Amino acid sequence: MSYSPLLVRLIDALCCMPGVGRKSAQRIAFHLLERDREGARVLGDALGQAAQGIGHCKRCRMFTEAEFCSFCAADGRDRALLCVVESPADVMAVEDATGYRGLYFVLMGHLSPLDGIGPDELGADQLEALLNENETKELIIATNPTVEGDATAHYLAGLAARHGVQASRIAHGVPLGGELEYVDGGTLSHAFFGRRVVD
Amino acid sequence: MSYSPLLVRLIDALCCMPGVGRKSAQRIAFHLLERDREGARVLGDALGQAAQGIGHCKRCRMFTEAEFCSFCAADGRDRALLCVVESPADVMAVEDATGYRGLYFVLMGHLSPLDGIGPDELGADQLEALLNENETKELIIATNPTVEGDATAHYLAGLAARHGVQASRIAHGVPLGGELEYVDGGTLSHAFFGRRVVD
Structure with missing residues (x-):
């Protein structure tokens, strides 16, 4: 015994997203079906159109x-x-x-x-x-x-x-707002040897 | 300046899923567009069909x-x-x-x-x-x-x-494989007062 075919298909399809396993896929499917069918419909359309229509910029690959x-x-x-x-x-x-x-x-x-x-x-x-x-x-x-x-x-x-x-x-070094004590050694070393003259 | 209209729409639509914020939505969108267009297409279809077709069992509400x-x-x-x-x-x-x-x-x-x-x-x-x-x-x-x-x-x-x-x-009590030391007080108390005669 298992879920109905459409629901099984939806849960399987949701698993194609990165970071989404079967439990999360179930949770998402139930949430959409129970509370946000309109959202599911809009998302379905958006996915179809994006997969179909979106390509890369000929100049910059965006x-x-x-x-x-x-x-x-x-x-x-x-x-x-x-x-x-x-x-x-x-x-x-x-x-x-x-x-x-x-x-x-x-x-x-x-x-x-x-x-x-x-x-x-x-x-x-x-x-x-x-x-x-x-x-x-x-x-x-x-x-x-x-x-x-x-x-x-x-x-x-x-x-x-x-x-x-x-x-x-772009410059690498200690990020703003951080405390030296907690910055990792590699970053600190990089920042130290990449020091700049103050003028 | 922002993403192209279709991409903006996809990212917005992905945010309707529980536990998915803008950053996750971006990550999912880029993953699908870059590595799994077929998955995106299948998911889009599955969502549309599920939102359209899935209802509740007349008897048990499944x-x-x-x-x-x-x-x-x-x-x-x-x-x-x-x-x-x-x-x-x-x-x-x-x-x-x-x-x-x-x-x-x-x-x-x-x-x-x-x-x-x-x-x-x-x-x-x-x-x-x-x-x-x-x-x-x-x-x-x-x-x-x-x-x-x-x-x-x-x-x-x-x-x-x-x-x-x-x-x-269904019975409530200490879950199998757990150690009493680490079971929460409420559960342990429930299990204790719900003890059963061994026969």
């Missing part, structure tokens, strides 16, 4: 259903600056926090040879094509401060050098 | 797209026994663990006057109609061992008494 994303299509952004990030969420983080108004390039991942992710999978061709347009003056590398992110940054710096574009990397 | 759920429709189940539970997940828990082969009644909640949930919302009418059919000999009350579950159990016991049906409640 998710978009248009040919170019809203950043690349916008007038008045500084086309001399190109910020390379790992994921679309990083674009939003940089955009919201920094006041940066240049363009972006989204790798959709980081170099990870063991997983078969090399430069081709990260859109290196597209990035080179962009650099060949000679608009870019500075490549701002904002990959994550992880081993893979560092390797990716190293690769990107080499790419920029080959195209005669200046590369920079 | 979720089903048919008129009667597979339990009520099955031949060979013991119609003299009726086990009352709070949720569809509880039906599966009892079914899988106990070898019980009677029928079920799913309250879809528990008495909670502050939330406006009284006997009517829990399908008391349907339960009374079932008891009036005179098939039921024992009403097994398997509501959760919580304050609301206890109140609901008390109400159900009264209902059974009015219909001349014997009511029983």
Whole structure:
């Protein structure tokens, strides 16, 4: 004996989401069926349309259903600056926090040879094509401060050098509001040796 | 600047799931778009069909797209026994663990006057109609061992008494495999005063 076929199918399908196991899938299914059918219907539509319609920006690889994303299509952004990030969420983080108004390039991942992710999978061709347009003056590398992110940054710096574009990397160090006592050793060491003259 | 309209819509819609905030919704959306479009499509269909098709069993209120759920429709189940539970997940828990082969009644909640949930919302009418059919000999009350579950159990016991049906409640006590030292006081006290003669 088990749930009805449609319910079994719904619970199975919900398990495709990251971090959702069978118990969570059940809980979500019951919640939607019992308390929010309209939400379930809207979500179902949104998923179908997104899976169908959303592709990548031809220029920067950002998710978009248009040919170019809203950043690349916008007038008045500084086309001399190109910020390379790992994921679309990083674009939003940089955009919201920094006041940066240049363009972006989204790798959709980081170099990870063991997983078969090399430069081709990260859109290196597209990035080179962009650099060949000679608009870019500075490549701002904002990959994550992880081993893979560092390797990716190293690769990107080499790419920029080959195209005669200046590369920079966002600063790593002690985060604001933290206490030195509780900052991990690697970060503290990095911050210490990366100290800057106070002027 | 923000994500493309379809992506914004998808992230908003994902937030309707319990336990999913904006960050999780983003993560889920990116995962599905980047790695599992087929899963997204299947989930979208499943949600739409479930929201459209799944209703409640006319007899026991279990979720089903048919008129009667597979339990009520099955031949060979013991119609003299009726086990009352709070949720569809509880039906599966009892079914899988106990070898019980009677029928079920799913309250879809528990008495909670502050939330406006009284006997009517829990399908008391349907339960009374079932008891009036005179098939039921024992009403097994398997509501959760919580304050609301206890109140609901008390109400159900009264209902059974009015219909001349014997009511029983699943035993509460120390769970198997636990150590007394770590069992909470309430449970231990309950187990102690509910001790049974060893024969």
